[in-house]
Amino acid sequence: MENEDQPRLRSVVSYVNRGGRMTVGQQRAWEELWPRLGRTVTGLAPGPVDFGGWFGREAPVLLEIGSGMGETTSQLAATAPELNYVAAEVYEPGLGQLMLRAEKLGVENLRLLHGDAVILLTEHVAPGALDGVRLFFPDPWPKKKHHKRRIVQPAFVALVASRLKPGGTFHLATDWENYAEQMLEVCSAEPTLRNRYEGWAPRPDWRPVTKFEQRADLVGRESHDLIFEKR
Template sequence: MTSSRQTPPFHRSVVSYVQRGERMTVGQERAWDRHWERLGREVKALPDGPVDFAAWFGREAPVLLEIGSGMGETTSRLVAAAPELNYVAVEVYKPGLAQLLMRAEALEATNLRVLRGDAVDLLTEHVEPGTLDGVRIFFPDPWPKKKHHKRRLVQPGFVRLLAGRLRVGGTLHLATDWEHYADQMLAVCSAEPLLRNLHDGWAPRPDWRPVTKFEQRAVEEDRVSHDLMFTRVEG
């Protein structure tokens, strides 16, 4: 396997996620023990070079990456609904990944692989340019205080990195229920020359995307959720 290490196009001085406790329930522990060795990898432990997703899944299929799968309730349903995809979820929270593995097992979904660690490290060092068919980022941490906006994941450098990893025609799908973050997402993605908005501004909320707990909370708090869908164009 050849190395894809390179000078990272995007570097964060602070991470965009909160480190949480790693204590797991009995069910999560069992799911982890049953599935992690076959279905999971630590980003920091990956060998140099790109991940061979076809070999890992045991088949050639479009690869979709979801960044920040949380506790997996929505992700597991999306995985089960799209058996034609090689669905990869990257998340830093171990109990969340264990819960996702447990939910996917209950739905008899076999097309899921999970990675624990920083999505920036994964994309920079272990995903070849032009290989992803889609990327989803649903309800990332909004960091609502102005002084914390620099911690938000969707920044120009990160979007440039994402766009470069998408194949031409691949799709970037974002969703948030924080208006100011939605505006930032729209501005940042619209400014990236490798991306084109598939809609005139916001995308219609797709029927296939399950309502997350964050989205339900937004409804209860009178916040409007926004979806954005961009496609990768020729550079």
């Protein structure tokens, strides 16, 4: 699966694997819904995931990295039934809550992956398999000494780009100014991507306001969107 010319990602954990007990509802979702909706990255068979077989249909595949507690993810999947929507997340209660939200909305076009998105992309997504990748409000690691832990680094962006179809999009959003600037710099330097808007993208009306944006607004931080397209 790996391209020998593609830079290897260093083994740096870019997320905090938070603990926390699941609610009764989240536990029920894992017991009743997970067998149909979810898979664990470390338990996947070698090679690319057969998304068409998993969803039971051929449709454009969109991967969201870091779905959190699933409030926006469930809404985004519900409003785009034409997509095979895949959400990757490391936080088990978050996946449980996402399943509950999706169940309430009657979402049928959503599948979940528990585990590291870098491993998923490297080992289980074929080059050119994705129509889009979304990375909304990843852990900002605000302290300068921790910036190396941020997921948006040159090797990661090259990996994402390699998995996109020509014309596929990489949509990022953050409310941390210096991380937004890093995202812009790193993605702009990836030769297989082009910025659809030269600079910041207009905030899409279809993207629900996240809790992170609400908190950022209260403390005076502005959110930035970036949309890059595979050449």
